[in-house]
Amino acid sequence: MDLFAPQPTDNLLPCDGIVNDLGIMLSDDRALYQQLLDKLPWQSDQVTLFGKTHITTRKIVWMGDTSSGSDQALTYTYSGHTRPIQPWHSSVFHVKQLIEQRLLELGIAAQFNSCLLNYYPSGEDGMGYHADDEPELGHQPIIASLSLGATRKFVFKHKAHNKKTQDKVELYLESGQLVVMRGDTQQYWKHSITKTKKVDEGRISLTFRHMLNHP
Numbered sequence: 001m002d003l004f005a006p007q008p009t010d011n012l013l014p015c016d017g018i019v020n021d022l023g024i025m026l027s028d029d030r031a032l033y034q035q036l037l038d039k040l041p042w043q044s045d046q047v048t049l050f051g052k053t054h055i056t057t058r059k060i061v062w063m064g065d066t067s068s069g070s071d072q073a074l075t076y077t078y079s080g081h082t083r084p085i086q087p088w089h090s091s092v093f094h095v096k097q098l099i100e101q102r103l104l105e106l107g108i109a110a111q112f113n114s115c116l117l118n119y120y121p122s123g124e125d126g127m128g129y130h131a132d133d134e135p136e137l138g139h140q141p142i143i144a145s146l147s148l149g150a151t152r153k154f155v156f157k158h159k160a161h162n163k164k165t166q167d168k169v170e171l172y173l174e175s176g177q178l179v180v181m182r183g184d185t186q187q188y189w190k191h192s193i194t195k196t197k198k199v200d201e202g203r204i205s206l207t208f209r210h211m212l213n214h215p
Ligand SMILES: O=C(O)CCC(=O)C(=O)O
Pocket: 116, 118, 127, 132, 145, 154, 191, 193, 205, 207
């Protein structure tokens, strides 16, 4: 046994939130990556920064519980933009159940009703510093993120830069790896996927969430 290997219950943040690295939890990660890339209706995202709206090269799909019997397209609005919601893809639903089970083993009770999937075609695509702190996510949201494809750097930066917290927390997310953000993480920290010229392979992240007032 490696006494120094990180344990899934270790908190990667020094204060004001909890981030757990649950390690590699999938073995068919490459097949799942290819299936999701080929089958999902990927769309560019809209991001508004300083009043200006940008269309991203990163692509997204919103998926989640949809009320049955309605043939109207469901939409969900966050950060000022309205996005269509897809019903669960069977593989994503299966992964959701695996993750909920894995979290329960660690004493974390989570029931996700939606998933934001992000596709980064290459290292030139990233996601800037943000917190997932929209009111729809509620207080102390649990967000579980599964990575597929290229290894990318995930960085946390405290919202109040001070002596105690000036260090950034960095980790490399590998294909099949599961990370969970919970507690006060979204209230006090921002996170980002940094751009790099060193990666030309694509990456998909599945970020499972529980949205309040969701169908
Ligand atoms: O791609 C990732 O791992 C991070 C995605 C993210 O932060 C988000 O979807 O809010």
